[in-house]
Amino acid sequence: MTTVSILIDDIHAGVETLRSAIGIPQPRPRSYRSGPGIDAVFCRVHPRYPVAPTFLELVAPGDAHVPSVASGAPESRSHETSTTTAVFPAREVAQLQGARAVKWHATELAMTDEQIDDLAGHLDRLGVAVGFHPPDRRDRFYLGGHPASATYDPAADTGLFIEATKSGHLGLPDEAFHAPADIPPEASPEAMVRIVAREYLVADLDATLGALERNLRWTPSSMVEEDGCRRAVMPFRAPRSARLELVQPTGPGRVADRYHQLGPGAWTIRVSVVDLEAKAKDLTQRGTPYTLGNGVLRPDPATTLQVPFEFIAA
Structure with missing residues (x-):
């Protein structure tokens, strides 16, 4: 998982909030990027990129007419283009999520050149739109089509805004x-090591897993019945990557409360x-x-x- 994104109004204020509250490192100047439709900063929880390869990405809607495009790892991702389209449609994605308090820009999955070409061909044969x-x-695409277009189909990935990118x-x-x-x-002792997971709340876990298996050929590494919820863990090959966890409420409890709220x-x-x-002392x-428990x-x-952030022992 390339990034774990948070879609907000002001990335600079967001950085200062998280630096003060939980101690994320100060992003480097090169970590700030703007492109058509997006302003972004790629934060780290650990200063060494290979130790913690999944970025904490803060995203805000940007000017659709900015000529340069950048997304993903700031070390190498920069595309020059003369387009005036909101290539990275933060504003449109935010609007699609409505008044939700926790918004995200994309669920960004990295793969090899061969894998992304094969996946695009697979989706084309299925008749699933890509943007x-x-x-x-053909470096990257949104599953279901470009979210800024009228033809975007959230059923392709059950609304997860999955973005396929090249690991190279x-x-x-x-x-x-x-x-x-x-x-x-x-x-x-108090240091953060890496982002280990991003949880997504889902209405129907079976339907979500069915779409991911059909369209991405991606299946969970585990399925767990917990108190008040079902959880599926979607794995990545890189051991240091964050994983995706899909959580469906099944009864009263913390998950159901948050699902009702969000x-x-x-x-x-x-x-x-x-x-x-x-x-905790930090x-x-x-x-x-x-709060600290269990x-x-x-x-x-x-x-x-x-x-919501959670800290667990590495």
Whole structure:
């Protein structure tokens, strides 16, 4: 998973909020990018990219007439184009999500050149629309078509806004795709290590999994019945990547409460830390309210852009 995105109004204010509340590192100047329809900053939870390859991406609607396009890993992704179309349609995606408090720009999945070409051919044979962007390149596409177009079909991925991109653009060394999800030896006790999961709330888990299997040939690595919910874990080959977790409420409880509040879509961001008690002390020093129980540290979402974060031991 290339990025875990949060769609907000002001990326600069968002960075300062998360730096203060949970201690994300200050993004480098090159991590800020603008393109047609988007302003974005690619934040890290750990300073070393190969250690934590899934970015925390803050996104805001941008000027549709900005000539340069950039998305994904800032180290290498930059396309020049003269288009005036909102190639990365943050505003349109935000509008499609309505008044939802937790919004996201895309569920971005990276794959090899061969895999993305094969997937595009597979979708074409199925008659499933794809939206390449920029339109004159075949580097990346939205499943279901371009969300800014009238022909966008959310049934293609059950509204997850899946964006297929090429892993070769990420700028990662080859070994980073195979390295174990270990703890860096130099990390301090309170340090964040990497984003390990992004949860999405879904109305019908079977229907969502059926669409992902049919269109992406992607199946869960595990299915779990939990108290008040069902959970499917969608895996990635890179051990250090965040994973996608799809959660359906099945009875009263925390998941049902949040589903009633938010509806389907992106929900929690889970981050591993070296030592959970040390991170709790760090949050206390920052003045960030939290709860701690059953091995999960949860900062108050009111302090984290309304997006629930979870910390677990690495």
